[in-house]
Amino acid sequence: MQKDDGNALLDRLLRSDAVIFVTPVYYFGMSAQLKTVIGRFYARNGAITAKRMKAALIATAWNDDDTVMKGIEVTFGIIFDYLDFVNVGSVLAKGSGTVGIMPLKYRRQAYEPGRAISKRRMFSDSAERIPLLRSFSPASLISIRLPRRERESCFSPT
Numbered sequence: 001m002q003k004d005d006g007n008a009l010l011d012r013l014l015r016s017d018a019v020i021f022v023t024p025v026y027y028f029g030m031s032a033q034l035k036t037v038i039g040r041f042y043a044r045n046g047a048i049t050a051k052r053m054k055a056a057l058i059a060t061a062w063n064d065d066d067t068v069m070k071g072i073e074v075t076f077g078i079i080f081d082y083l084d085f086v087n088v089g090s091v092l093a094k095g096s097g098t099v100g101i102m103p104l105k106y107r108r109q110a111y112e113p114g115r116a117i118s119k120r121r122m123f124s125d126s127a128e129r130i131p132l133l134r135s136f137s138p139a140s141l142i143s144i145r146l147p148r149r150e151r152e153s154c155f156s157p158t
Contacts, residue, residue: 006040014047018054018088021076025061028071038079048083055085057092058110060102064095 013019023030030038041048057076061068069092080087093106 006037009037010040010044013041014044014051016053017051018056019085020056020058022058023060023072025059025063025068025072028068029075030059030072041083045083050084052084052086054088055080055083056088057090059090060093060096060106062095062097068094 021030021034023034026032029035057072059069059072073090073092076090077087079085091106091109093102093110096102096106099107
């Protein structure tokens with residue numbers, strides 16, 4: 001038995017309607033912190049897959065070449081399929097080691113869905129950032145609990 005916030009994190013995830021995975025790209029994959037958290041999903045795979053949650057990915061990388069995002073895109077495609085997540089899109093921000101150098105197109109891609117959610121007055125009341133096992137992490141999960149009437153219309157699959 002692990003003495004950390006993993007079970008509380010999974011409980012919060014299971015109360016959510018959508019999840020956004022946010023990570024830098026390290027050697028063509030996600031951060032070790034996010035991989036650890038996703039590894040903990042195994043204990044609740046049945047409950048997670050039964051929800052058919054909506055999911056999105058936001059990933060950033062220093063490199064700006066055509067190869068840098070291939071690995072993370074394939075990995076999350078497999079994870080989303082395995083967990084029966086409904087993939088509602090991704091922002092794969094190449095050449096974005098810091099927000100200051102991030103191309104405007106990626107900031108807009110990440111901003112617009114958030115703006116749409118907040119216009120429905122769901123984000124401030126319903127979304128919560130899930131800390132990853134109460135440690136500093138260069139990655140995060142954002143869970144979103146939507147009002148019943150908005151669950152189908154807020155996110156649409158790409």
